[in-house]
Amino acid sequence: MGEVIVVTSGKGGVGKTTTAANLGVGLALLGKKVALIDADIGLRNLDVVMGLENRIVYDLVDVVEGRCRSKQALIRDKRYDNLFLLPAAQTRDKSAVTPEQMKALCTELSEEFDFILVDCPAGIEQGFRNAIAGATRALIVTTPEVSAVRDADRIIGLLEAAELNSPQLIINRLRPDMVKRGDMMDIDDILEILAIGLIGVIPDDERIIISTNRGEPVIALDKDSASGQAYRNIVRRVMGESVPFIDFDENKSVFNRLKKMMGLGG
Amino acid sequence: MSRPAVEFKGTKEGVTIFCLDGANFEDIISNLKTRLQQRAAFFAEAEVRVDVGSRQLTSKEKELLADVISNYSKMKLAAIQTLSDRQSAITADRGSASAADAMREGYREGRSLVIKRTLRSGQSIHFPGHVIVLGDVNPAAEIVAEGDIFVFGTMRGNAHAGVSGDRSASVAALKLAPTQLRIADVISRSPDEDTLPDHPEYAFISENRIMIASVTTKFGM
Numbered sequence: 001m002g003e004v005i006v007v008t009s010g011k012g013g014v015g016k017t018t019t020a021a022n023l024g025v026g027l028a029l030l031g032k033k034v035a036l037i038d039a040d041i042g043l044r045n046l047d048v049v050m051g052l053e054n055r056i057v058y059d060l061v062d063v064v065e066g067r068c069r070s071k072q073a074l075i076r077d078k079r080y081d082n083l084f085l086l087p088a089a090q091t092r093d094k095s096a097v098t099p100e101q102m103k104a105l106c107t108e109l110s111e112e113f114d115f116i117l118v119d120c121p122a123g124i125e126q127g128f129r130n131a132i133a134g135a136t137r138a139l140i141v142t143t144p145e146v147s148a149v150r151d152a153d154r155i156i157g158l159l160e161a162a163e164l165n166s167p168q169l170i171i172n173r174l175r176p177d178m179v180k181r182g183d184m185m186d187i188d189d190i191l192e193i194l195a196i197g198l199i200g201v202i203p204d205d206e207r208i209i210i211s212t213n214r215g216e217p218v219i220a221l222d223k224d225s226a227s228g229q230a231y232r233n234i235v236r237r238v239m240g241e242s243v244p245f246i247d248f249d250e251n252k253s254v255f256n257r258l259k260k261m262m263g264l265g266g
Numbered sequence: 267m268s269r270p271a272v273e274f275k276g277t278k279e280g281v282t283i284f285c286l287d288g289a290n291f292e293d294i295i296s297n298l299k300t301r302l303q304q305r306a307a308f309f310a311e312a313e314v315r316v317d318v319g320s321r322q323l324t325s326k327e328k329e330l331l332a333d334v335i336s337n338y339s340k341m342k343l344a345a346i347q348t349l350s351d352r353q354s355a356i357t358a359d360r361g362s363a364s365a366a367d368a369m370r371e372g373y374r375e376g377r378s379l380v381i382k383r384t385l386r387s388g389q390s391i392h393f394p395g396h397v398i399v400l401g402d403v404n405p406a407a408e409i410v411a412e413g414d415i416f417v418f419g420t421m422r423g424n425a426h427a428g429v430s431g432d433r434s435a436s437v438a439a440l441k442l443a444p445t446q447l448r449i450a451d452v453i454s455r456s457p458d459e460d461t462l463p464d465h466p467e468y469a470f471i472s473e474n475r476i477m478i479a480s481v482t483t484k485f486g487m
Contacts, residue, residue, distance in 0.1 A: 150405055153387040153405070154388040154406070157385075157386030157387060157388060157389050193422070
């Protein structure tokens with residue numbers, strides 16, 4: 001039985017889709033069989049980020065309404081044979097699917113796949129309820145902004161009410177320079193409010209924008225990027241490995257620490 | 267600064283003067299004199315009780331206390347009470363106790379709801395009694411209680427104590443940083459700067475405004 005993981009946030013634009021795409025590719029790179037489900041019916045994006053837009057024939061709504069089998073709607077990724085995408089319908093809205101149908105679909109897919117990642121729409125309405133219906137685990141994406149953290153807090157409460165306990169947090173778009181100047185919430189500030197486990201921190205990185213526009217997730221496209229490395233670490237943590245967190249504070253580099261130890265640096 | 271040896275507290279029966287446990291009697295008398303000189307006019311001819319805490323006064327000491335009050339103010343000394351008076355007031359028969367009621371200042375009873383988790387944004391608790399949270403109350407969560415609200419954690423959300431008009435209700439938290447505080451019909455919002463003391467605080471109504479005090483000074487612990 002595979003694991004069904006929902007990627008959610010409450011607030012829009014914090015990087016749910018990018019995270020789902022990168023984690024999907026990352027898990028596939030490690031040899032896992034992965035299905036990505038775009039639950040954002042009416043505002044689909046995951047196909048674009050994956051560069052698979054032109055291959056869509058059937059979608060999620062076609063599957064639940066019985067016009068095709070799930071196998072026919074799953075699009076095989078162009079680079080990784082064990083990565084599949086179930087796209088959302090663009091011409092319908094969230095009410096086209098019920099939580100029960102999503103649950104049945106996730107159960108069906110979990111028999112064949114190691115991981116099913118559900119890209120949740122923003123908001124707390126029907127789309128959110130659909131996306132979490134079949135999930136056994138939740139990843140919450142937030143950015144270091146008060147509004148995003150507030151929404152993440154709301155989502156954690158709703159997940160608890162749905163008995164989807166112990167969600168894990170991804171802090172996206174962190175800018176260490178701004179944190180250092182005191183202009184951005186730091187990781188501890190966020191964890192103090194949300195009080196859930198941290199599974200990864202992704203630095204703000206323009207290479208994410210470049211890779212997203214090219215339809216190739218940064219985790220595979222740009223192997224040297226800090227953001228790609230951060231995603232790879234999250235993938236390993238998702239699989240249960242314990243991976244140390246990257247310290248983005250440049251002053252704590254090995255060289256600087258050595259200098260400090262020898263009494264040379266400030 | 268050391269804490270004053272005596273503390274004045276207004277009650278519906280009049281004024282109660284609490285003597286700090288551990289302070290010696292000379293200090294209490296001299297502190298009482300200075301405080302009465304400063305504030306005797308304010309208290310006018312109110313009835314006054316002196317609560318001496320756990321100490322036992324000799325009859326001479328009691329006389330001295332009564333003399334100081336009559337010489338330095340126009341207040342009438344109604345009683346000198348001790349800690350055991352206070353405690354027997356609580357255990358006293360509730361049906362027959364208007365005298366005991368007068369001694370029960372500082373005690374509140376009622377239904378209460380205990381919540382052993384953190385309240386998150388959007389979660390809302392309404393309860394016709396006291397609410398006690400073992401956890402945090404996050405921003406945009408709310409607690410509305412007819413009685414008091416106690417948070418063993420950080421209170422960052424909205425709290426409304428005494429919602430049906432009880433102006434003696436209060437809100438206390440280990441870290442009191444609410445977005446907005448309401449007690450009965452009085453509203454206040456948090457100050458715009460956000461420096462938080464490390465000690466527990468307590469919000470209550472005094473002279474139609476919500477006041478915040480440290481729990482330790484409020485209760486003399």
